[in-house]
Amino acid sequence: xxxxxxxxxxxxxxxxxxxxxxxxxxxxxxxxxxxxxxxxxxxxxxxxxxxxxxxxxxxxxxxxxxxxxxxxxxxxxxxxxxxxxxxxxxxxxxxxxxxxxxxxxxxxxxxxxxxxxxxxxxxxx
Ligand SMILES: [Zn+2]
Ligand SMILES: [Zn+2]
Numbered sequence: 001x002x003x004x005x006x007x008x009x010x011x012x013x014x015x016x017x018x019x020x021x022x023x024x025x026x027x028x029x030x031x032x033x034x035x036x037x038x039x040x041x042x043x044x045x046x047x048x049x050x051x052x053x054x055x056x057x058x059x060x061x062x063x064x065x066x067x068x069x070x071x072x073x074x075x076x077x078x079x080x081x082x083x084x085x086x087x088x089x090x091x092x093x094x095x096x097x098x099x100x101x102x103x104x105x106x107x108x109x110x111x112x113x114x115x116x117x118x119x120x121x122x123x124x125x
Contacts, residue, residue: 003108005036018104021055021097023048034104055097063090 003018005011016036024047027033032043040049050058070083 003034003104005039006108006111007036007039010038011036019052020049021052021100023050031100031103033100052101059090059094059097066090 005016005018010016016038018034018036018039020035020037020040021033022028022035022040022044023033024044027044027047032039034052035044035049040047066083066086070087073079074083
């Protein structure tokens with residue numbers, strides 16, 4: 001993932017990619033899930049922060065063990081609902097994650113396109 005932080009100052013530079021996910025419910029609702037190291041230091045002290053690779057890893061493990069469990073136990077009608085529920089939750093989490101990442105990529109793209117328009121205008125208008 002090569003999306004870099006758009007904040008000024010210490011946030012800029014090639015070594016500040018947006019790779020850290022803040023799991024704080026308030027940050028999730030304010031769309032401040034994706035952060036660079038400086039963002040975390042400034043605004044997310046004490047929040048639950050996880051590297052996106054680790055998070056994807058966790059979700060994959062969760063998904064695999066859930067699928068295993070379903071294959072073994074789906075005959076038991078008492079656990080069917082529970083397992084289906086867990087599976088739905090995991091899918092929801094994955095959808096949210098891809099929304100967050102897509103959103104950050106779109107913002108980055110918009111910002112670059114605006115800069116491009118600005119430079120093009122300076123040369124050709
Ligand atoms: Zn930042
Ligand atoms: Zn936070």
